[in-house]
Amino acid sequence: MxxxxxxxxxxxxxxxxxxxxxxxxxxxxxxxxxxxxxxxxxxxxxxxxxxxxxxxxxxxxxxxxxxxxxxxxxxxxxxxxxxxxxxxxxxxxxxxxxxxxxxxxxxxxPEAVRLDMPDWLMPPMAESLGDDCTPVLEALRRRAPVFLRVNAAKAEVAEARAALAEEGVSTRPHPLAETALEVTENPRRVQGTRAYREGLVELQDAASQAVCAALPAGPGTRVLDYCAGGGGKALALAARGAEVVAHDADPRRMRDLPERARRAGVRIETVATEALPSAGRFDLVLCDAPCSGSGAWRRSPEAKWRLTPARLRELQEIQMDILLRSCDLVAPGGTLAYATCSLLAAENDRTVAAFRAAAPAWRLVDQRRWTPRDGGDGFYLAQLMRDETDPP
Known part of the structure; x- marks a missing residue:
């Protein structure tokens, strides 16, 4: 053509x-x-x-x-x-x-046109991002890098890089996570490489890897990925030796997870919603909640134009419901982790504040935010623990 x-x-x-x-x-x-x-x-x-x-x-x-x-x-x-x-x-x-x-x-x-944003989103973005607003929105106008996660269950970083290089895929480490590689040459070849087919690497954004790295998970840790979707974070946590159980309200989203886990050389159990009450309690419950996806609009730009104020309010209700449902699955002394790939405070800090108002026994122990200025997608992570004096 x-x-x-x-x-x-x-x-x-x-x-x-x-x-x-x-x-x-x-x-x-x-x-x-x-x-x-x-x-x-x-x-x-x-x-x-x-x-x-x-x-x-x-x-x-x-x-x-x-x-x-x-x-x-x-x-x-x-x-x-x-x-x-x-x-x-x-x-x-x-x-x-x-x-x-x-x-x-x-x-x-107008500014919203130059920054390629819907008019109604400019004020909440400015409020959420402060001085970072303009550079972050500028970054959302450009293509996102392609990132890989080195599967620690199968390979060291140097080994994975060498295997990729043999087939013409050049990479470089990225500071957001020890397992993160940015593809610098031939990204479209990745899924055809031996390194990918044999599970040495997985496609995963660097900031998403940073979220997983910040979680208290390791050998013997019992983890529930409550909103697992395709299972990227479940795979990353399992690679660290955690005992991972994956759940999603729509099990069809997890249909590829068993094959991905097999390729990665890890074991991930899946559980249906109705079976959750009998699954016991977990040291870590991760709620990577449905959100606007505003931190990842470089990858899914049409979502930016389809988000409405009504849909944003609906997402906040869903996020709150997920936190309230999942918190009872956390074992005493365990962690409830709430994550989104959103840049909006309405889905991040404010959702966590609303949850704590409804469930005051939970205290915030850590929260972090990543934006495209850090190199990866935009992500938010809050980690909460129940007051030990509060009965489970």
């Missing part, structure tokens, strides 16, 4: 996403319907789509319309290109640029 044809394909995909479809689903469907497109074409189209979604407002402003075509016009202009060279109307190329498609200068745009 020509560069112009790739832009035309991205416009098609973006129009479907803007109409409400999931980007990954649309990209998969497009690829199946266009078998002639090679892996390089599919990768380029995907990059166009996600780059435009990260910078949707600024692209639309510069491109003249909040449409697939407008976003790609804006993306080309913001990258310093000349749309007239791609939008030619030639075979498979987008139609020529019209007189009414000039767009506006980004210098004249």
């Amino acid at each position: 020509t560069p112009a044809a790739r832009i035309a394909a991205a416009i098609e995909v973006l129009d479907a996403v803007l109409a409400g479809e999931a980007a990954e689903k649309v990209l998969t469907g497009w690829a199946r319907g266009h078998r002639f497109a090679g892996s390089g074409d599919r990768a380029a189209i995907r990059d166009h789509v996600f780059d435009a979604l990260r910078c949707r407002r600024s692209c639309a402003w510069v491109g003249g319309a909040d449409t697939g075509r407008g976003l790609m016009l804006g993306a080309v202009r913001l990258a310093g290109g000349a749309p007239e060279e791609m939008f030619t109307g030639a075979r498979f190329a987008p139609a020529p640029v019209g007189a009414d498609e000039g767009g506006e200068s980004l210098e004249d745009a």
